[in-house]
Amino acid sequence: MGASGTPPSEHVGAIDRLRESDAWRDVIEGETGRRVRELTRRTPVIEGPSGVLVKAEGLQRTGSFKARGAVAKLATLGPDRGVVTASAGNHGLGVAYAARALGLRATVVVSEMAPDVKRRGIEALGARLLVHGSGYDEAEARARELAGDAVFVSGFDDEHVMLGNGGTTALELSEQVGGLGPGDLVVIPVGGGGLASGIGAVLAGSGARLVGVEPRANRAMHASFEAGAALTSYPEGGPTLAEGLEGAVAERTYEVCREALEGVVLVEEDRIRAAIARAYRELGLILEPSAAVSLAAVWDGLTAADGGRFVCIATGSNIDPDLLDDCLRG
Numbered sequence: 001m002g003a004s005g006t007p008p009s010e011h012v013g014a015i016d017r018l019r020e021s022d023a024w025r026d027v028i029e030g031e032t033g034r035r036v037r038e039l040t041r042r043t044p045v046i047e048g049p050s051g052v053l054v055k056a057e058g059l060q061r062t063g064s065f066k067a068r069g070a071v072a073k074l075a076t077l078g079p080d081r082g083v084v085t086a087s088a089g090n091h092g093l094g095v096a097y098a099a100r101a102l103g104l105r106a107t108v109v110v111s112e113m114a115p116d117v118k119r120r121g122i123e124a125l126g127a128r129l130l131v132h133g134s135g136y137d138e139a140e141a142r143a144r145e146l147a148g149d150a151v152f153v154s155g156f157d158d159e160h161v162m163l164g165n166g167g168t169t170a171l172e173l174s175e176q177v178g179g180l181g182p183g184d185l186v187v188i189p190v191g192g193g194g195l196a197s198g199i200g201a202v203l204a205g206s207g208a209r210l211v212g213v214e215p216r217a218n219r220a221m222h223a224s225f226e227a228g229a230a231l232t233s234y235p236e237g238g239p240t241l242a243e244g245l246e247g248a249v250a251e252r253t254y255e256v257c258r259e260a261l262e263g264v265v266l267v268e269e270d271r272i273r274a275a276i277a278r279a280y281r282e283l284g285l286i287l288e289p290s291a292a293v294s295l296a297a298v299w300d301g302l303t304a305a306d307g308g309r310f311v312c313i314a315t316g317s318n319i320d321p322d323l324l325d326d327c328l329r330g
């Protein structure tokens, strides 16, 4: 017995819990992971200026890594089910794609901030699209109200989605670069924190350092770290070009990210624009603002240890042509 009279409890951290979950057995070790590999692409790792390695998830099906988590989740539900989700756009595209591939019916609620390219893509994949609210959090509240008998699928607060998105990306990346270890730095855009959580769970114990990136204008994970508690509501968040990173975090993603990330770096809007232009010119990659934050952080001077490698997760390419054009004109 402990001094307080309670049995001594083994401390089980958030990463350990995720690694011991059913979702880990399904997605990382089992059949669901096989479905994700079947229905998504193995995206290339491109070497950029000064050796930075870029995992080009913008070339993923639907234009972002979100197809991975959506397949991982919907594959566990079985066909003919209805699913409802809220999304800044990319998770909605992923769910619409997975629903079509696996025979489910999807409804996606996006906020008024969702770019046209994402709205049109969701409809083209056969999902029902609803537009509600001025930001992600309002769209999510509406989607939860609408769910009824359908399953609400969170874009980040769900173990299958976290491991499908981040876990399968990390496994693939690690294989492609011959393993990640001490000195290596992986730079990850953070919205709700699901991607970073899945990557963190898979790379735990590897010795690789993980850093999150958020736009300064909308930084719920950074603010949660400062507050020492998850901001599961984040009305303070302001507008950012990186609309995919807007909104609150979840208790669960905060707990995992607190263990997995060395910290969260903040980038300014003009640096995001500059990174979009530079990635296009120097890497031949189209990046949406939410993906460009990782390269913006590196090109702003984030440094890896001597001899360590830099890996940026370039998470998506769904940018409206007018905005891309605007960034290229500087």
Ligand SMILES: Cc1ncc(COP(=O)(O)O)c(C=O)c1O
Pocket: 064, 088, 090, 091, 155, 156, 165, 189, 190, 191, 192, 193, 194, 195, 196, 244, 245, 288, 290, 291, 315, 316, 317
């Ligand atoms: C392009 C892009 N990058 C990064 C993220 C952040 O992912 P997460 O919400 O899992 O932190 C998103 C989320 O929608 C996204 O669309």
